[in-house]
Amino acid sequence: MELDRDAWAALRASTPLSLTEADLAELRGTTDPTSLEDVRDIYLPLSRLLNLYVGATQQRHAAVRDFLGETDRPAPFVIGVAGSVAVGKSTTARLLRSLLAQWPNHPHVELVSTDNFLHPNSVLQARGLMRRKGFPESYDRRSLVRFVSEMKAGAERLDIPVYSHLHYDVIPEERQTVHRPDILIVEGINVLQPATAGRLAVADFFDFSIYVDAKVGNIRNWYLDRFLELRRTAFSDPRSYFHHMATTTPEDEALEFASKTWRTINEVNLVENIQPTRGRATLVLYKGGDHRVRRVRLRKT
Ligand SMILES: Nc1ncnc2c1ncn2[C@@H]1O[C@H](COP(=O)(O)OP(=O)(O)O)[C@@H](O)[C@H]1O
Numbered sequence: 001m002e003l004d005r006d007a008w009a010a011l012r013a014s015t016p017l018s019l020t021e022a023d024l025a026e027l028r029g030t031t032d033p034t035s036l037e038d039v040r041d042i043y044l045p046l047s048r049l050l051n052l053y054v055g056a057t058q059q060r061h062a063a064v065r066d067f068l069g070e071t072d073r074p075a076p077f078v079i080g081v082a083g084s085v086a087v088g089k090s091t092t093a094r095l096l097r098s099l100l101a102q103w104p105n106h107p108h109v110e111l112v113s114t115d116n117f118l119h120p121n122s123v124l125q126a127r128g129l130m131r132r133k134g135f136p137e138s139y140d141r142r143s144l145v146r147f148v149s150e151m152k153a154g155a156e157r158l159d160i161p162v163y164s165h166l167h168y169d170v171i172p173e174e175r176q177t178v179h180r181p182d183i184l185i186v187e188g189i190n191v192l193q194p195a196t197a198g199r200l201a202v203a204d205f206f207d208f209s210i211y212v213d214a215k216v217g218n219i220r221n222w223y224l225d226r227f228l229e230l231r232r233t234a235f236s237d238p239r240s241y242f243h244h245m246a247t248t249t250p251e252d253e254a255l256e257f258a259s260k261t262w263r264t265i266n267e268v269n270l271v272e273n274i275q276p277t278r279g280r281a282t283l284v285l286y287k288g289g290d291h292r293v294r295r296v297r298l299r300k301t
């Protein structure tokens with residue numbers, strides 16, 4: 001079913017707004033204008049719906065556990081967050097982590113971005129994939145699937161690689177430690193990709209999935225605006241892979257570089273690999289040109 005913003009906002013019921021403007025500023029991505037009004041109208045109803053989903057799954061688990069006479073904890077509830085580069089997935093995922101952790105029956109929420117499972121640049125270079133970063137083949141999909149399946153099977157603690165946007169590469173000596181959560185959020189552009197025949201994909205472990213959607217032209221503008229803002233901020237760090245963009249490259253050439261990266265990498269990936277997975281999502285958040293969510297589409301079964 002499809003709901004417009006007002007109809008969806010009314011479904012918040014009495015879910016309390018626990019975030020402040022300062023909390024939101026911490027969670028929001030570069031140039032992402034998500035406001036407290038968006039949190040109230042869009043993310044609180046979503047938090048309420050997800051709480052109902054998780055509660056129902058926990059109850060079913062308890063029934064089977066009683067039947068078997070076992071005492072184990074329920075497996076983590078896994079949520080996938082998909083969508084284009086620069087559509088605002090990480091803001092959505094961080095907001096959900098914060099809001100979902102407020103519910104007493106699932107206080108421990110972990111968030112993992114799939115960029116941690118990108119092959120290191122050395123491997124991408126050797127395979128001729130440096131201009132295909134973000135495409136399905138640029139990820140170590142076997143390790144990603146193993147990680148999610150081990151979490152789902154009840155692993156207490158797993159260490160995973162860490163990708164740095166600053167270095168534009170996986171950091172060999174760093175690890176992110178993930179402790180067994182009540183809810184695991186897996187965020188990344190290609191998380192809804194179906195498996196190739198005979199294999200498993202991360203999406204096979206999702207209990208719920210969200211696709212963040214917008215018109216390609218709008219996402220392109222957000223990508224370019226963000227690039228220019230990063231040029232003024234993150235790229236000025238001498239350790240940044242794109243440092244030259246902030247120092248020696250004039251603004252018009254930097255913009256031309258970003259347009260080309262968008263056109264030849266991110267837009268191709270969006271049209272060929274990401275958009276075709278939208279129909280697989282449980283819920284689609286459709287954003288207008290100002291980043292505000294206009295419509296929500298929910299699969300009822
Ligand atoms: N080159 C970069 N340098 C520093 N930060 C970046 C760079 N590219 C993207 N980011 C940041 O990484 C986060 C994830 O970006 P992205 O994967 O495009 O997804 P989304 O915009 O949908 O959250 C964003 O918060 C963005 O600001």
Ligand SMILES: CC(C)(COP(=O)(O)O)[C@@H](O)C(=O)NCCC(=O)O
Nearest residue numbers: 085113114115133134188189261265
């Ligand atoms: C790292 C990304 C592939 C996003 O990966 P994700 O977190 O969705 O797994 C993307 O931000 C990226 O760097 N794309 C390559 C082209 C570019 O520099 O925009």
